[in-house]
Amino acid sequence: MRRKIIAGNWKMHLLTDSAIDLAKSLAESIKDVDDVDIAIFPPAPYLILMKEVLKDSNIKYGAQNMHFAEKGAYTGELSPGMLKDIGCKLILVGHSERRKIFKESNELINSKLIAAINNHLTPYLCIGETLEERESGKLFEVIEEQLTIGLKSISEDDFNKIVIAYEPVWAIGTGKTATPEIAQEMHLFIRNWIKKNYSENTSEKMRILYGGSMKPENVKSLVSQPDIDGGLVGGASLKSESFSQIIRFSR
Numbered sequence: 154m155r156r157k158i159i160a161g162n163w164k165m166h167l168l169t170d171s172a173i174d175l176a177k178s179l180a181e182s183i184k185d186v187d188d189v190d191i192a193i194f195p196p197a198p199y200l201i202l203m204k205e206v207l208k209d210s211n212i213k214y215g216a217q218n219m220h221f222a223e224k225g226a227y228t229g230e231l232s233p234g235m236l237k238d239i240g241c242k243l244i245l246v247g248h249s250e251r252r253k254i255f256k257e258s259n260e261l262i263n264s265k266l267i268a269a270i271n272n273h274l275t276p277y278l279c280i281g282e283t284l285e286e287r288e289s290g291k292l293f294e295v296i297e298e299q300l301t302i303g304l305k306s307i308s309e310d311d312f313n314k315i316v317i318a319y320e321p322v323w324a325i326g327t328g329k330t331a332t333p334e335i336a337q338e339m340h341l342f343i344r345n346w347i348k349k350n351y352s353e354n355t356s357e358k359m360r361i362l363y364g365g366s367m368k369p370e371n372v373k374s375l376v377s378q379p380d381i382d383g384g385l386v387g388g389a390s391l392k393s394e395s396f397s398q399i400i401r402f403s404r
């Protein structure tokens with residue numbers, strides 16, 4: 154039985170007071186939950202505050218993006234070492250907004266995954282197809298390419314340190330959730346890819362999250378699918394009440 158993960162991606166929202174309030178109220182409301190892994194990805198300026206706010210909680214935190222280099226002339230970037238230094242345990246890699254707006258390629262994402270693993274940060278690798286790719290029938294090809302290039306040169310041992318999040322781009326922030334059947338079909342495809350390219354054992358252990366308009370009302374039907382192991386939640390993670398309900402309903 155794979156342990157569920159519910160992770161919140163705060164994107165570019167909140168300010169100091171609201172970030173602290175949200176993290177504190179979330180920690181309080183789910184303090185009894187010990188059977189789900191809980192994570193949040195706050196904006197970078199608030200990460201250092203999380204070290205204190207979340208110190209006695211069951212919530213892990215990480216950044217939404219980083220550079221792959223350890224240091225150097227990369228104005229505006231954050232290194233894996235800096236993130237570790239402020240207590241991050243996790244890192245989002247390859248979110249569709251980074252792929253689309255900041256033109257992140259599968260090759261760049263691969264470098265970031267390797268850097269994360271080398272720095273003992275757990276990468277959440279985000280993959281997903283656009284509506285156009287789905288409608289043109291290329292959806293499995295796109296996902297296969299994101300996996301093949303994104304995971305290039307990553308050993309089975311290291312692959313086991315990764316979490317995968319399948320986020321169909323057309324379902325992100327649109328209110329259009331993939332039906333449990335549509336999501337399950339892709340999760341199974343991903344698990345079979347892992348089986349073929351790594352091993353059956355690793356494919357059985359890998360946690361594959363769904364992301365895209367997940368909310369308290371739909372979480373149960375999604376996570377009850379055999380290959381959906383939790384969620385990466387955007388909008389509904391910005392309110393302690395809805396995010397803690399998602400966590401509770403995922404059990």
Ligand code: PGA
Pocket residue numbers: 162320324325326327328364365366367385386387388389
């Ligand atoms: P959403 O975002 O839940 O607001 O659709 C999900 C994500 O982008 O990770």
